[in-house]
Amino acid sequence: MAPGGVKTKVLIVGGVAGGASCAARARRISEAAEIILFDKGGFVSFANCGLPYRVSDVIADDKSLILASPELFKNRFNIEVRIQSEVLSVDATRKFVRVRNLVTGNEYDESYDALVLAPGAAPLRPPIPGLDSPGVFALRTIPDSQYIRSWIAEHNVKTAIVVGGGFIGLEMTENFVHMGIKVVLIEGLKQVMAPLDAEMLPRVHERIQERGVELCLGDIVSRIEQQPDEGLVVETKGGKRFDAQIVILGIGVRPVTELAKSAGIELGARGGIRIDDRCRTSDPNIWAVGDACETKDIITGEFAVLPLAGPANRQGRIAADNIMGRSSSFRGVQATAICGLFDMTVACTGANEKTLQRLNMRYDKVHLSPGHHVGYLPGAKPMDLKVLYDPHDGKLLGAQCVGEEGVDKRIDIISTAIQKGGTVFDLEEAELCYAPQFGAAKDPCNMAGMIAANSIRGDAPLAHWNLDSYMNSFLLDVREPAEFERGHVEGAINISLTRLREAMESEIPAGQPILVYCAVGQRGYYATRALRLSGFNARNFSGGFRAYTNYKKAGLLAPAQ
Amino acid sequence: MAPGGVKTKVLIVGGVAGGASCAARARRISEAAEIILFDKGGFVSFANCGLPYRVSDVIADDKSLILASPELFKNRFNIEVRIQSEVLSVDATRKFVRVRNLVTGNEYDESYDALVLAPGAAPLRPPIPGLDSPGVFALRTIPDSQYIRSWIAEHNVKTAIVVGGGFIGLEMTENFVHMGIKVVLIEGLKQVMAPLDAEMLPRVHERIQERGVELCLGDIVSRIEQQPDEGLVVETKGGKRFDAQIVILGIGVRPVTELAKSAGIELGARGGIRIDDRCRTSDPNIWAVGDACETKDIITGEFAVLPLAGPANRQGRIAADNIMGRSSSFRGVQATAICGLFDMTVACTGANEKTLQRLNMRYDKVHLSPGHHVGYLPGAKPMDLKVLYDPHDGKLLGAQCVGEEGVDKRIDIISTAIQKGGTVFDLEEAELCYAPQFGAAKDPCNMAGMIAANSIRGDAPLAHWNLDSYMNSFLLDVREPAEFERGHVEGAINISLTRLREAMESEIPAGQPILVYCAVGQRGYYATRALRLSGFNARNFSGGFRAYTNYKKAGLLAPAQ
Structure with missing residues (x-):
């Protein structure tokens, strides 16, 4: 029997999450298709999310990070993988790509019926003087992790500067601390983990500092200088100066779109490749998947560039489906993300x-x-x-x-x-x-x-901590007196929940909004219900005094008391 | 201002999860209501899910288990709690209950506008000779845990028999082992944790045995005998005989419905109180919540008695809502359950x-x-x-x-x-x-x-392990030869995925169903796709050889090989 499925020639550029998923899925839909996967690097299908843990030897060898080798692609999926092969340009009219073998230097054309762009994202490199100094690294590939490991070993690194408090920056910070390396973490925002709101982070900042990291928020690197001993000095716009033996850049990534531009396909406002819900670009024969693309956020409807492995894999499968004549669509992203540290x-x-x-x-x-x-x-x-x-x-x-x-x-x-x-x-x-x-x-x-x-339902309307939320209101702390004594919001009156009913008539003013809080919100809720059922216009501060503390530490409240 | 909300008198019988939730919720909807909570025991609102951990001192004191005392109910919620007060009977026509104060022996009537029955469930006590012997305990209340702790201390208990492999039985087994007590666990079914299917349990059985527990499945206790030294001998129907110093009964519970019967309200086929989606019984002034009730399973539509704290709490709130004139309804249960052990x-x-x-x-x-x-x-x-x-x-x-x-x-x-x-x-x-x-x-x-x-979608139809699933089919093991050698399904032919494409035409019979398996299902899926795209009628065994092993250990396959 002849192998079945659509007879088509699919070229895929980029062999990590989205590209590798697309290749494997394409084969599962058609045994007759010709599938070639190009990657300019030396590896395909590797787990870049594991790289920070490789630097610190938590992951003991590079092999663990390689989910599928070119040989496995050949043996299991009958997919041809060409590593160290850079796709230089796309001729979308004549449907071929120009490829350079980075080992031999040879160049050649390869034709396609369908082209999938999965080039991923590249670390952002702002125009900072000295950014190219030896000892300054980004971390995106297995060779990157090897360079970092070598540098650490050769220079007996004991001090590091991590620039950027996102996923890579935090994970590198943790792994450096795990290795006994002293870290300064510099982040331009006043918080790490930008996807979260500011009041969620104070306890994370405290934990980072408790583990011995010097945390420098709301400041950016203005200059990097190499010293004669190969040490590095980092200067910030805020006038700080830090010495270190290594600098890691983790300030985000940009979609890689050079090839897309050469093909003349449309980019979106955020600079990523614009794709439809079939993962098809503006060129009907070219698809794109993964970190290089803009994807629609299902909550806001906005297009965003969101480098996440899960959606990249989903897109890879969906592009393969549609190339092979199946109808499947991408529902968009909802930006689920997670980071573990300390x-x-x-x-x-x-x-x-x-x-x-x-x-x-x-x-x-x-x-x-x-x-x-x-x-x-x-x-x-x-x-x-x-x-x-x-x-x-x-x-x-x-x-x-x-x-x-x-x-x-x-x-x-x-x-x-x-x-x-x-x-x-x-x-x-x-x-x-x-x-x-x-x-x-x-x-x-x-x-x-x-x-x-x-x-x-109106049973217990919420109040929220902000600069003016408790002006012109009667601010009522319903915790026990001992809790109140240990700290409270300035101007609050303390009537504990246990004596609220008896005190209600004499101590709480009628005709004025009552804003209630307790430790975390539960007793405040009970008090709010009792007050509202007795005719008071009461609301309960969501999250109570703990939320107040978080908001205040995040600098979102007046520095009162 | 006068306190607002519905002026009604609510009596609640039973003060644990459902009853306590109902009382607190009722107060939050009406400050004007009179709310009285009766419990025949000495405690209300205690965490009976924690009792096994109290026996072993993992939870260090009884106080931790008491979520709210009668004083707290009074102070926080203006709810009157009458402990050690047994509600003896209900006069549903005249709307009052007969109450006995278990301390003084006094009896009195208490009238109601709305009555909520939350009496919970009681441990099943099958008619086994010797079940009343000293040293045989159930575990449902704080006093139960105290009796068990005292018995263990006084008799220097080193050996225990746990009857029943459900939640309580397993948790008691774990806590006994934690205490250095040797356990025999007897369960009537051929598996512990009856809510799961048999093939899910072999690894749990192995773990239980690895931790030194003697596991006696598919057997039931026929007789318990006290020895002159206060030791106990347990005999099973299967003819086994075990000595121990303590016996714990964890063979399930029955809904407590004596009071419901005295009120003349309807019970369901499973013996629990029948309630509608408002938690109202067949009597318009009587509601019921928690473990004493039958609730509708949202998947099967069947009514079931399911003793779970989460649904009990939800029902408590819903009953309170409806008593107070709010419309809210119970969506039913989906039987989510969990047990941690070893x-x-x-x-x-x-x-x-x-x-x-x-x-x-x-x-x-x-x-x-x-x-x-x-x-x-x-x-x-x-x-x-x-x-x-x-x-x-x-x-x-x-x-x-x-x-x-x-x-x-x-x-x-x-x-x-x-x-x-x-x-x-x-x-x-x-x-x-x-x-x-x-x-x-x-x-x-x-x-x-x-x-x-x-x-x-028909891409990779599944096969399942059962007695005849692989008769008359070509059974194909696509693992590597070394894996095949370590163990395989009798009659299987080994062609590894890596050489499947080359071997397909010569070694795989056309016109016969092909059943594929690998270690856990993934390579089997790739093989199934390749085979189907080449015209073979292939299906993939879900879960692969690992599932086969689980089914076999559970006794669901012929004892072949």
Whole structure:
């Protein structure tokens, strides 16, 4: 029997997540297709998400990072992989590409029926004097990690500067600390992990500093200088000066679009390749997948460049489907992301508050800080969870979570709910795993849903900490006096929940908005209900004093008290 | 201002999860209501899920288990709690209950506008001779745990028999082992954790035995005898005889319905109180919540008695809402459950295969065994995941998972998808957290969705291990020869994936069904695609040789080879 499926010739440029997935999927749909995968590097299908852990030997060898070799592609999938082969240009009219063999220097043309661009993203390199100095590295490929490892070994590196507090920057910081290297982390924003809102990060900043890292926020590198001893000096715009033996750049990536430009295909406003929901570019014979593309955010409808492995893999499969005549479409991205560092986890899905504000989208939010499992079993770790939703219908818009345990689970639950158009009412009713080690009869996700639903229903409208939220209101702290004494919001009156009912008539002014808070929001909720049922116009500060502290540390409140 | 809300008198019988939630919620809706909570025990609102961990001192004191005292109910919620007060009977016509103060012996009547029955469930006590012997305990209340602790201390207990391999039985087994007590675990079924299907359990059975527990499955206790030295002898129907110093009964619970019967309200076929979706019983003034009730399973539509804390709490709130004139309804249960033991986790949601078979519901299934995170980072632990779905539209029907890490997360993700009517196609596209420590670019949930979707689309139809699934077929093992040598299914032919294409024409018979398997299903999938595209009628064994081993160990296959 002859092998079946569409007889077509598919060239794929770039052999990591999206490109490799596309190649393998194409073969699974057609045995008759000719499939060639080009990569200018020496490896395909490697796990670049593991590179920071390779630098520190947490991952013991390069082989572990290589998910499939060219031989395996040949043996398992009958796919021809040409490594160290750079595709130089595309002739979209005549449908061929120009390829250079980087080993021999030979150049040749290769024709295609369908071309898939999966060139990925490249580290951003801002025009900083000295950026090309020896000892300054980005980390995107296996050779990058090898150069870094060699430099560390040869120079007996004990001090490092990491520029950028995103995923790579944080993971490199952690791995350096793990290696006993002293780190200065410089980030241009006033927070690490830009996908989250500022008030979610103070505890992460504290943890980073507790582990001995010098954290330099809201400052950018202005100059790098090499010393005679091969050491490096980094100067910042803020006038700081740091010495180190190595500098890692982790300030983000840009989509690689040179080839797309040579093919004359359309780019989007964010500079990535514009693709439709079939992953097809403006040229009908050219597809594109992965980090080089702009993809539609399902919450905001905006196009964004979002370098994430999961969506890249999905796009690879969808491009292959459509090339082979199957109809399948990409539902867009919801920006689920996660980073683990120093025994903490930072994760998010959907839109953040900054984005919703920028787009002037309707939203409300809840803050809560439950334990990752029931408090009665030893070892419960608090998490800070923020959920954003549409206050009209409760539709979930996004969530952020920071903590030591169970963070990924809660974001994945909410991610799944968002995917299905879920609401805070769905979270309220979610039936999640409960045994003492794993959660609570009211899981943090249930609690988030309840708090939001109580607000939407008008039972316990929420207040939020911001510069003027508690002016002209009666600010009521319902914690016990001892808690109040240990710290409170300036101007707050302390009437504990336990004596609220008796004090209500004499100590709480009628006809004035009452803003209630407690430690994390629960007693404030009970107090708010009692007050509202007694005719007071009360609202409850979401997240209570803990949220206040987080907002204040993030610099989002007046530096009062 | 006078306190607002509905002026009604609510009596609640039973003060644990459902009853306590109902009381607190009722107060939050009405400050004007009179709310009295009765419990015949000495405690309300205690965490009975924590009791096994209290026995072993993992939870250090009783106080930790008490979530709210009568004083706190009074102070925070203005709710009157009457402990040690047994409600003896209900006069539903005249709307009052008869109460006995168990301390004084006094009896009195208390009238109500609305009555909520939350009496919970009681341990099953089958008619076994000697069941009342000193040293035989159930574990449902704080006093139960105190009796057990005292007995252990006084008798210097070193040997125990646990009867029943459900949640309580397994948790008690683990806690006994933690205390250095040697355990025999006797279970009537051929598996522990009845909510899961049999093939999911062999690795759990092995783990239990590895930790030194004598596991006696498929046998039941016929007789218990006390020895002169206060030791106990347990005899089984299978003719076994075990000595021990303590016996714990964990063979399940029955809904407590004596009071419901005295009120003349309707019970369901399973013996629980029948309630509607407002948690109202057949008497318009009587509501019921929690373990005493039958609730509707949202997958099967069947009514079931399911003692779970989460649904009990939800019902408590819903009953309170409706009593207070709010319309809210209970969506039913989906039977999400979890148990941790010996560093393993066993969890499930939705319907299992046994139930789907019994109800003759249409379903298909996938088995897979991915790591809890990427394999390239050290420490990945395999999990066995089973997902059940409707093969016509892909609708998710249930999931089961067993492993060491990340099990609760996957079940919660699928639980959330089920709640929203999700399909295997949704799982395929789910955008979940991925960094090396937390999952994979293709999370186990994504993989489950892909395998099922590939089967539904006809790309790679699945085969399943059962007694006759591989008769009259060409059974093809596509693993490498060395793997084949270490163990394979009797009658299988070994042609590894790497040489499949060259061997296809000469070694594989045309016109005969080809059943393919590999280690866990992935290479089998690639082989199945290649075969089908070349005209063969191939199917892939879901879960591969690992699933075969699990089925065989569970006794579901002929004891071949």
